[in-house]
Amino acid sequence: MDPVLNGMNVAILVTDGFEQVELTEPKKALEAVGALTRIVSDKFDKVRGMHHDQQGDEFTVDLLLREADAKAFDAVLLPGGKVNAAALRNMGEAQRFLQNIDEDHKPIAVICHGGWLLVSAGLVEGRTMTSYPALEQDIRNAGGNWVDQEVVRDGNLVSSRKPEDIPAFNDKMVEVIAERLQSHLRGTADEHAVGIAGS
Numbered sequence: 001m002d003p004v005l006n007g008m009n010v011a012i013l014v015t016d017g018f019e020q021v022e023l024t025e026p027k028k029a030l031e032a033v034g035a036l037t038r039i040v041s042d043k044f045d046k047v048r049g050m051h052h053d054q055q056g057d058e059f060t061v062d063l064l065l066r067e068a069d070a071k072a073f074d075a076v077l078l079p080g081g082k083v084n085a086a087a088l089r090n091m092g093e094a095q096r097f098l099q100n101i102d103e104d105h106k107p108i109a110v111i112c113h114g115g116w117l118l119v120s121a122g123l124v125e126g127r128t129m130t131s132y133p134a135l136e137q138d139i140r141n142a143g144g145n146w147v148d149q150e151v152v153r154d155g156n157l158v159s160s161r162k163p164e165d166i167p168a169f170n171d172k173m174v175e176v177i178a179e180r181l182q183s184h185l186r187g188t189a190d191e192h193a194v195g196i197a198g199s
Contacts, residue, residue: 003034004178011040011073011101013065013094013117017083020049020056021163022111026077029170035177037077038062042091050081065093070100074184075177080112080132080162089120098123102156107180109173111160115139118157128152129159156180 010030012023027037041047041061049056076098078088088094098121101108110118115131116138118124125143130152139146150165151158151172158176160169 005030005174005181006034008035008074008177008181009072010035010037010177011063011068011070011076011097012037013040013076013078013088013097014047014081015042015084015087015091016048017081017087018047018049018079019081019084019112019163020051021166022079022081022114023049023059023077025166026079026109026111026170026173029174030077030177033174033178038073040065040068040097042066042093050083065091065097068097070097070104070106073101073106074180075107075109075173076101077173078108078110078114078117080110080114082113085113085116089116095121105156107156107158107173107176109158109169109176111165111169112162115159119144127157128154129157130161131159132161 012027030037039059039061040063042065043061045061046058047061048058094117098117102123112132115135119138119142124139128145128147130147130149131139136146151160151168153172158172
């Protein structure tokens with residue numbers, strides 16, 4: 001596969017208790033097409049994943065959430081895991097980071113319980129998305145349109161329900177981030193053309 005996401009910086013926002021495969025598989029898919037990924041967390045040094053209800057592996061944190069600048073990233077990935085998502089949704093810094101990403105219409109890819117952070121950040125009203133079924137009522141109560149599909153795209157938002165949806169999730173996530181890159185490249189080319197015309 002051609003490296004279609006060369007130079008794109010993707011934040012993976014997690015704390016302890018994330019569903020491990022929902023971090024590792026999308027991360028691999030992003031890096032396979034040239035994206036740079038960084039694990040962003042409130043935890044120093046390491047975060048621990050889960051295999052459903054069994055303890056998983058530790059992963060190195062690349063950047064502390066309190067030091068993360070949304071402007072330095074082109075997209076964000078939100079893995080699920082009930083413990084991880086329940087903790088993140090109550091962090092003001094996580095909410096603000098996500099709001100800043102959305103404000104700039106940058107891609108947000110969210111799976112499973114990860115949608116809780118979008119609810120707490122006030123980002124689901126009027127949006128169509130999916131999630132782990134337990135979040136359906138929370139999303140509807142927040143003004144979102146919840147659907148039961150393996151992957152849903154609504155503008156800059158890509159969502160899926162569970163680990164079994166990861167292949168479709170990865171494809172759609174890469175597609176949406178690639179669109180952003182192409183749009184950015186076109187914008188840069190247009191600015192360059194205007195600069196030449198004006199000189």
